[in-house]
Amino acid sequence: MGAFHAQGDSHQPRFPGGARRPPGKRRARGDLHRAGAPAGDRGKRLLGPGHQGAARHAVCVRRHRSRAGRLPVRRRYRREPGVSRRPRTARGGGGRGGERRGPGPRPAIVGLEPDRGPLRAGSEVLVQVVKESLPNKGARITCYLSLPGRYMVLMPSVNHLGVSRKISDSAERDRLRRMVSRLRRPGEGFIVRTAGEDRPGEEIERDVRYLQGVWDEIRRKRETARPPMLLHEELDVSRRVLRDLFGPEYQRVLIDHGEGFRRCRDFVAQFQPELARRVRLFAEEDLLFEEFGVEAELEKALRNRVCLRSGGHLVIHQTEALVAIDVNTGKFVGKRRLEETVLQTNLEAAREIVRQIRLRDLGGIIVVDFIDMEEKASKRELTRTLQEELGRDRAKTRLLQISDFGLVEITRQRRKRSLERTLCQSCPYCSGTGRIRSAATVSLEVEREIEKRAARLDGRRLVVRVHPDVAAVLEEERETLLAPLGRHTDVALEILSDASLHREQFDIAAR
Structure with missing residues (x-):
């Protein structure tokens, strides 16, 4: 996470002729804008050239590294031609460091006194990058901050106490609520993550105090910050994985870099001291990735064809609009009737598809073309298998029923570029099309x-x-x-x- 501080000048956009607002026209409330988006695209309520002066400075708490060119803010601005007057609600919040929507009033400016009134040109605002920029799409920011920890998510500006829906035991949910309610300060909000289930009180308290300390440090830096300025940044990927995934069920964590090993060991000692000894330095002659076959798996993850054990295969294609996945039986014919053969292939494909989605970090709209099945019972079993596999995914997903054409639509939360877009670039010979004239x-x-x-x-x-x-x-x-x-x-x-x-x-x- 990172933070920028922003302070606008006194310039306010005017209409032709110098008028500040056409007669009879009401103010329109600004929204969550995308940094780096085309300034002329007013229909999407983007930050236009007339608003640059008022949005020149901002404080941003960043979750992902972003290269967005401009810093958009949530602010009141005067309506211009092509800009809708309908107010829209910014998104932000909690969950697993993710976004949430909820009823009730929200503070006008995070980190500022509540009696300051609405945000105006020249105001300073603390914002957080919740989604990094993608090709042809700027980063998404919000004023409603969330700081994730091992067991908790702190929301400094939302007076709310919640527990992950995946913790189903009512007694455990009540225990966690009582515990956190005693620890939180006035005005603070917390969400207990799934990892907090059945954890002892001292571990929950340690996580709460850590997050409160991070927020206090951000506030201290902001007192002397000159916008725009980065105030806080999310942990690097190694410590983020240890925070979110490492637990007693893991026997060891191997790190082949001395400095990274010491940094990760100290981090685990802070959160889970009883597991610090399981973080070890890999000092063998062979490379760590080669020793455990990571390089080979990365190579497979960059191919568009994935073989199934039954003899079938998947074909995965990423496009600008969606991800298309095709399931083929290949040489698998089975020993039973056709419907059972097709169902067996589809079930195996469903498990592998979810694995590939997570491995390749695919997001957005995903359309899967399964092999056609006639019986409704087979379709229900396939849907149930997909739901079970997607339920293990930490990203938010949504699954629709199988269509009459055998297509399944899945939406998955996308926060950053996919593995392919991160490790690869467009082919300079074919300009990324994958084809040239014969x-x-x-x-x-x-x-x-x-x-x-x-x-x-x-x-x-x-x-x-x-x-x-x-x-x-x-x-x-x-x-x-x-x-x-x-x-x-x-x-x-x-x-x-x-x-x-x-x-x-x-x-x-x-x-």
């Missing part, structure tokens, strides 16, 4: 270009420079290439192979 297609383009130039040919030699693959096709069709030259019977045709050219590039010159 050599035969390019050779036809060369033939048409020769026909176009034949009428004004004034040289004695026609030189065609192409990629080697295209040159091989042209050599086979030399007679076809000479036909457009017509009366220029004395013109020599020379085909040059140039490996430095792109497959789709060619050059024709008369000399």
